[in-house]
Amino acid sequence: MDQIKVSGMRFLDEHGRERILNGMNVVDKKDFDEKNPGYGYSADKFPFEEFRARGFDVIRLGFTWGAMEPKPGHYNQKLIDDLCAFLDKCEEYGIYAYLDCHQDVWSPACYGDGAPRWATLTDKYKPVKPLAVWAEPYFYGNACFRAFDNFWDNAQYNRKGLQDYFADMWKNLANAVKDKPALFGFDFFNEPHPGKDGGKIFRRIVTGVAKTAITDKRVNLLEMAKIGLFSDEKPKALDQFPGEVFKEMSKSCNELVENFDKNRYSPFLCKMSTAVREVTDRGIMFMANNYYSNMGIPCCNTHIKTNGEIESQQVFAPHAYDLMVDTPAYKYANNSRVGMIFDEHRKTQERLQIPCLVGEWGSCAEGDGWYPHIRFLQDKFDSYKWSNTYWCYFDDIFEQDFMKVFTRPHPKAVTGEIISYKYDYDDGEFKLKYNQTEKFKVPTVVYVDRKPKEIKCDGKYKVIELPGNIGYDIEFKTGIGEQEIEIEF
Numbered sequence: 001m002d003q004i005k006v007s008g009m010r011f012l013d014e015h016g017r018e019r020i021l022n023g024m025n026v027v028d029k030k031d032f033d034e035k036n037p038g039y040g041y042s043a044d045k046f047p048f049e050e051f052r053a054r055g056f057d058v059i060r061l062g063f064t065w066g067a068m069e070p071k072p073g074h075y076n077q078k079l080i081d082d083l084c085a086f087l088d089k090c091e092e093y094g095i096y097a098y099l100d101c102h103q104d105v106w107s108p109a110c111y112g113d114g115a116p117r118w119a120t121l122t123d124k125y126k127p128v129k130p131l132a133v134w135a136e137p138y139f140y141g142n143a144c145f146r147a148f149d150n151f152w153d154n155a156q157y158n159r160k161g162l163q164d165y166f167a168d169m170w171k172n173l174a175n176a177v178k179d180k181p182a183l184f185g186f187d188f189f190n191e192p193h194p195g196k197d198g199g200k201i202f203r204r205i206v207t208g209v210a211k212t213a214i215t216d217k218r219v220n221l222l223e224m225a226k227i228g229l230f231s232d233e234k235p236k237a238l239d240q241f242p243g244e245v246f247k248e249m250s251k252s253c254n255e256l257v258e259n260f261d262k263n264r265y266s267p268f269l270c271k272m273s274t275a276v277r278e279v280t281d282r283g284i285m286f287m288a289n290n291y292y293s294n295m296g297i298p299c300c301n302t303h304i305k306t307n308g309e310i311e312s313q314q315v316f317a318p319h320a321y322d323l324m325v326d327t328p329a330y331k332y333a334n335n336s337r338v339g340m341i342f343d344e345h346r347k348t349q350e351r352l353q354i355p356c357l358v359g360e361w362g363s364c365a366e367g368d369g370w371y372p373h374i375r376f377l378q379d380k381f382d383s384y385k386w387s388n389t390y391w392c393y394f395d396d397i398f399e400q401d402f403m404k405v406f407t408r409p410h411p412k413a414v415t416g417e418i419i420s421y422k423y424d425y426d427d428g429e430f431k432l433k434y435n436q437t438e439k440f441k442v443p444t445v446v447y448v449d450r451k452p453k454e455i456k457c458d459g460k461y462k463v464i465e466l467p468g469n470i471g472y473d474i475e476f477k478t479g480i481g482e483q484e485i486e487i488e489f
Contacts, residue, residue: 001091001181006284006313010417011355011387015442017413018434020385020421021184022055023095025360025392027062027102029113032070039063039082046086048093050398053468054407055447058184060359060389061086062100066107066116069169072158080176090182098185098286099173100359105137106147106193112137114190119162121150138193138291139202148195152264163268167275178280185284187317187359188272193291194260201253201292208249209241218245235332238323243296243340250297257292261300265290270305273314277306285314287352288359289345294319296341299348316352317359318345322373331369335376342380349384358388364402371405375425378408385418407449407471409487415440415478428489435482443475448487456486 002013011019028040051059063083068076083099090097103114110120110127112134125143130136137144154161170188177183194201213219219240228237241249273285285304293299299318304311320341322333342358349356361377364370381388390406397403409423409430416436423430432446443462449471455461459478466472476485 001094001096003181003282004096004184004284006315006355009349009353009355010385013413015415015440016438017415017440017442017444018418019387019413020411020418021058021096021357021387022410023058023060023389024051024056025060025062025100025389027060027100027392028067029062029064029102029104031064031066031108031113032076032116033067037067037076037078039079039086041086043082043085043089046089047398048089048095050468050470052093052095053466053470054398054403055410055412055449055471057095057412058357058387058389059090059095059097060100060187061097062102062190064103064114065101065119065166065169066114068101068173069116069165071116072118072160072165073168075169075172080173083173084177084180087177087180087182091180095182096184097182098187098284099177099183100187100190101170102190104190105135105141105144110137110141110144110147112144115147115151118157119151119165120147121155121157121162122146123150138198140199142199144193145196145199148193148198152195152268163271167271170272171275171279174276174283175279178282183283185286185313185315186272186276187286187288188269189288191288191291191294191319192265192268194256194264197256197260198291201250201256201297204252204256205250205295208252212241212245212249216245216248218242233332235324235329238332239334242334242336243343244336246337247296247340247344250292250295253292253297257290257297258300260290262302266302266304269301273304273306273311277311283313285311286317286357286359287314287354289318289348293344294321294341296320296337296344298344301348301352303352315355315357316345316349317357318342318348319358319360320345321361321363325363328365330363330365331367331373333370333373335373338373338377339380342377346384356384356386358386360391361388362390364400368401371402374402374405379422382410382422383420385421409446409448412445412447412473413442415442415444416483419482430485430487430489432485433482436478436480438480443477444483444485446474446476446485446487448472448474448489450489452487452489454486454488456484458483
């Protein structure tokens, strides 16, 4: 497999081609189970062939700290072996993978998933079970807050800091996978939460919602009440809070988020990166955003530094969801709201001048009313030249009707710098523009989900049917200068 590295705001392979990666999250959230200690997705049973045939070439491969280190300093070798086997299968099918240590509301001890129970230090606070929404402990759970704060403070357990345990766990895993050609990088910590300050942020957001609803002239309370009380489409009442209004509601939280990003999360990333680099120079370091920047509060991360020097191989991997996510009302997801969040993430990427791979996005629901929202997001990612991993894979996902939305034309490897690319779903047309400044021995590769009716380019091309009879790779050999490829279906 080509080794892919960071160059400015782009991913380049060893041939110098710009790479755009599309894929999914494959995440096993379970805690350690003595009877079943292995990874939840078997490398022998995972549908790699269809994954590849649908144009996907990257996986966010998630596990939990609790499953990896059930006892302090004792690692789950069965899980490590299974992850290595999964990476070997990824290599066989030309799919990259980056490792994600997943968590939600800290750990099973806080009614979530992630950290081992021995690393859940809540001091005097007792976790309270959520009543309605799984994320409730993020908003007012003192035990969850204290568990996070103790982690960010590197509180000691058995005379060793929690972050020190975490760094050693990553170092051990990195050493096991360092020679795997499919290894793409390390995503150290899913959606970091600011702890007690996260509770303050939530309270300020609630206050901001009330204040904005009353004082902002862009919000029509009468219209919102009419829809909420009398319409058959009640979730549309929240359309009174589009992106810019939504952003206004959380403005008072910016300082708290900035303090967390700069003084807790960024130093943590530097510590983890330094630990991994002690055993391997391979793999890209992933920088996510804090939990509340999922809602559009500006992310203030600083560059990851390894041993005090700016890490050359790092990527910004933001997440964003609309308010309707994980509900039957997802078909009412608001493009303006979630578009604003991703536009804010674009500002962070441009400030840091590193590539962007969206770590989590999307969702699913019954029916097809949410398809236009997904296409809106895909078009936005294309306009920014962003790679992405959709949330998330489940066992029969490829049998679902919505896969026709996710399986779509896109560039995979381009012999030059991409100027733009776009797939017009309604017209059935894909266009790619790029500037090629030298001759390449390897082709530009574009994935398409069906056989084209017509292909236009200044050069030669070859259509290759992929195993699984679902999609095609089209290889183009083009010359020096600005190139334009058009594919019609």
